[in-house]
Amino acid sequence: MTTSRSRGELESDIMNILWASETPLTAKEVQARFTDKVPAITTLITVLDRMKAKGQVVKEATGGRSQTFAAAKSRIDHVTTVMNSALQSADDHVAALMLFAGNLSDEDRAFLRQAIDNN
Amino acid sequence: MELRTIVLLIALYAVISLTAPRILADPRLVSTRPRQVLVVWFISLSISALALVTALIALIGRALAQHVTEDNSARIMGPILENVFGWIAVATLGILVFRCGAALSELRTQNRQLMERFASVSALGEHTELDGHRVILFPSTQPLLLAVPSAHIIMMSTDLAHNLAPDLRAAALAHEQAHLTQRHDLVRAAGVLAMAIAPGFSASSRMAQATRIATELLADDAAAQQTSPTVVAEALVAAFGNSPLIAERVQRLIAQSAS
Numbered sequence: 001m002t003t004s005r006s007r008g009e010l011e012s013d014i015m016n017i018l019w020a021s022e023t024p025l026t027a028k029e030v031q032a033r034f035t036d037k038v039p040a041i042t043t044l045i046t047v048l049d050r051m052k053a054k055g056q057v058v059k060e061a062t063g064g065r066s067q068t069f070a071a072a073k074s075r076i077d078h079v080t081t082v083m084n085s086a087l088q089s090a091d092d093h094v095a096a097l098m099l100f101a102g103n104l105s106d107e108d109r110a111f112l113r114q115a116i117d118n119n
Numbered sequence: 120m121e122l123r124t125i126v127l128l129i130a131l132y133a134v135i136s137l138t139a140p141r142i143l144a145d146p147r148l149v150s151t152r153p154r155q156v157l158v159v160w161f162i163s164l165s166i167s168a169l170a171l172v173t174a175l176i177a178l179i180g181r182a183l184a185q186h187v188t189e190d191n192s193a194r195i196m197g198p199i200l201e202n203v204f205g206w207i208a209v210a211t212l213g214i215l216v217f218r219c220g221a222a223l224s225e226l227r228t229q230n231r232q233l234m235e236r237f238a239s240v241s242a243l244g245e246h247t248e249l250d251g252h253r254v255i256l257f258p259s260t261q262p263l264l265l266a267v268p269s270a271h272i273i274m275m276s277t278d279l280a281h282n283l284a285p286d287l288r289a290a291a292l293a294h295e296q297a298h299l300t301q302r303h304d305l306v307r308a309a310g311v312l313a314m315a316i317a318p319g320f321s322a323s324s325r326m327a328q329a330t331r332i333a334t335e336l337l338a339d340d341a342a343a344q345q346t347s348p349t350v351v352a353e354a355l356v357a358a359f360g361n362s363p364l365i366a367e368r369v370q371r372l373i374a375q376s377a378s
Contacts, residue, residue: 008235012242076258079243083259083276086236097233098298100264100291100355101364102335108328112367115150116374 010039010047015056019075024060024068120177128174132167139163144329150371153333153340157306160326164313172215178208215316222315226308230269237267240274249280250289252296256280262358266295268304279358287354290346294354297341303334339368348376 017033018025025033027044039047048069051057056078057069073081087097097103104112143149143156143163182205185198244257252273259276266273273295283291298304310330313323342351352372355365 008238009242012238015243075243076260079240079257080259080261082236082240082243083257083261083263086233086240087263087265098266098268098295098303098334098338100294101359101362102368103331104335104364104367108332109363109367111146111328112150112332112371115146116367116370118147 010043011051011056014044014047014051015071015075015078018057018069018071021070024070026062026066026068030069120180122181125174125177125181128170128177132171132174135163135167135170139167140323140326140329144325149329149333150336153336156329157333157337160330161309164309172212175208175212178204179212181205182208218316219312222312225315226311233267234269237270237272237274241270241272244274249275250285250292252292254292264291264295264358266298268299268302271299273299283354283357286346286350287357290342290350290354291358293342293345294338294351297338298334301334301337301341303338306330306334335368336371339372343372343375348372352376 013034014030017030021029021033027041027048030048031038031041031044048057048059052059052069056072058072060068060070062068071078087099139160143160149156182202185201185205240257241255244255246253246255248254249256255272255274256277257274260278261276262279262282263276264274264279273292275292279291280288307327307330310327314327316323339348339351342354349372352369355369355372359365
């Protein structure tokens with residue numbers, strides 16, 4: 001059993017499994033749908049609980065001891081949320097991201113406007 | 120090292136630090152010659168940093184020499200001053216190393232956190248090749264295109280990929296590829312470091328700003344070379360409409376195509 005995968009990758013794989021399923025799944029059912037690098041059930045439960053706390057999945061009690069998990073948002077809504085959160089967390093003045101729309105602040109654009117006006 | 124040489128090195132550092140940003144962070148120069156501005160700035164930064172560090176180490180060396188050289192002369196003030204300057208040099212060097220280390224560590228932490236966030240989007244997206252560039256297409260209704268230098272990837276939203284005409288899409292991707300190939304992340308990081316080391320020094324923040332702008336314009340120019348300035352301008356307008364974020368860049372590209 002191999003679990004060498006980053007936390008972000010594991011969460012993405014779990015989301016892909018939940019989106020592919022038409023019904024909510026238990027942690028064991030999620031584990032059974034991994035084709036490679038199958039994570040341990042304890043790891044899966046921990047990650048699913050963490051994803052529930054982040055609002056990525058919803059947990060439902062089915063009676064007895066088992067609980068099922070389903071994706072809280074559609075695929076496109078989820079990616080939009082994650083992307084917006086990543087973009088907001090990136091400081092524009094740091095070199096971490098290069099947006100086609102540009103990383104220029106109001107002051108930077110005023111600087112550039114000066115150059116255009118002087119030409 | 121002679122005291123006169125040390126004074127000259129510190130003077131060299133001060134002159135370059137004060138004059139280079141004033142000359143290079145000129146809006147017209149940055150707009151017309153962004154590459155040259157960056158090259159000259161990096162040469163100036165290297166020379167001034169080398170001059171300062173050499174001078175500080177020399178001052179420490181002179182102070183240490185006082186303790187190992189037997190001096191039977193009646194000089195009192197000279198050795199005292201050498202020691203005071205030595206301690207000041209040690210403190211200055213320590214502050215510089217600390218500030219540089221702290222800024223580097225902050226940059227690395229932010230990069231790592233960002234990588235973790237983008238790893239999940241990357242895993243949800245479709246890895247493909249568009250116009251000769253390796254791209255991760257992610258589902259989104261927003262017009263997003265960005266390069267993540269730490270992961271060396273370009274990410275494009277499906278909305279933008281489907282709505283841009285092929286020639287405009289190629290220009291947009293060439294812009295992002297230029298950021299990755301020309302390592303603009305390192306160039307901007309140098310600007311951020313210079314600002315972090317001397318935060319109250321207005322010249323360093325002006326230069327960091329010029330660095331940010333120059334890298335954006337260099338990517339526009341690289342894309343314009345592969346297509347044309349008009350196509351890059353059209354790609355920006357097609358992607359972001361009349362957004363004020365791109366107004367100056369579009370105007371500059373149109374001026375380039377007219378000249």
